[in-house]
Amino acid sequence: MAAAINLSGKNYLITGAASGIGLATARLFKRHGATLVLWDFNAEALEQTTQELQCHFKVVDVAQSDAVEAGFAEAISQVGKLDGVIHSAGILRTGSFESLDITTHRRTIEIDLFGAVAVAYAALPHLKQARGSLIFLGSGSAFWGTAEFNSYGAAKAGVLNLAQALRTELAGTGVHIGVVNPLFVGSPMLDETNRQAKYIRRFGIVHIPEQVAEAILKGLDKRRFMIWPSPVLKTRGMYWATHHLHFAAPLLMRLLWR
Structure with missing residues (x-):
């Protein structure tokens, strides 16, 4: 059980930590005794989070590789070593492909x-x-091209593919690679504009951030690759259907989007 997991003496860096899944994960890891380094692009929200959790922090745009490199150097100087990185930072803007401007598509990628x-x-x-862990935040939209999640889904499919490649390349190094795969999460990312997507209006919110954070903690403890937040049947069911019923997936996705 997650309640028995002890993170005392371990150091974790969490990106996107000022809200949503990143914030829920930071709070959960702190309760389990972890020392934290928190990153976010939103300086004001990040400062509030770090005041609450009393931990190291840095404002970082993860799309800027120089800033990311500098951030890791600073984190190591602060905590000595990293037992894990939870990469939760991300953005979402739903809408038909042509309704979103090219700047939005580019920034999403x-x-x-x-x-x-x-x-x-x-x-x-x-x-x-x-011999630590790197856990990526994936998405159910990575399993099959999802209308109105076009560039976001493409990016998350790339994240899943990246994680699969790293899992193979790093076998034998002691590094654990994981991907957590939620569907629709009730977080600030899912604002009123994004909630207008047909799939969200049909299925509603599937997870709360705390459920995803619990799955991350358990996946970290068990060193799992594919990590499924509760309710597990919905997330794993989507993965199974799009991979094992490949011939039917296009029709299924069109029917669900009506």
Whole structure:
């Protein structure tokens, strides 16, 4: 059980830590005894979070690789080593592909995909030393191209592919790679504009951030690759259907989008 997991003496860096899943994960890890380094792009919200949790913090845009590298160097100077990195930073803007401007598409890919690449690239030398964990925040939209989640889903599919590649490349190094795969999470990212997407209006909110944080903690403890937040049947069911019923997935997704 998560209640028995002890993170005392361990150090974790969490990106996107000022709200949503990142904030819920930071609070949960703190309760379990972890020492934290928190990153976010929102300076005001991050300062409030760090006042609450009394931990190290840095304002970082994860799409800026130089800032990410500098952030890891600072984190190591503060805590000595990193036992894990939870990469939760991301943005979402739903809408039909043509309704979103090219700047929005570009920024989504930069933050959600290149941000994951930049964080992984900077984190791995430190995680190899500690035989630590790197957990990415994936998405159910990575399993199959999801209407109105076009660039976001493409970025998250890239994150899943990146994690799969790293899992193979790093076998035998002691580094644990994981991907947590939620569906629709009731967090500030899912604002009123994003909630207008047809899939969200049909299915509603599936998870709260605390459920995803609990799944991350358990996945970290068990060193799992695919991490499923509660309710598990919905998330794993979507993955199973799109992978094992591949021939039917396009029709299924069109029917659900009506």
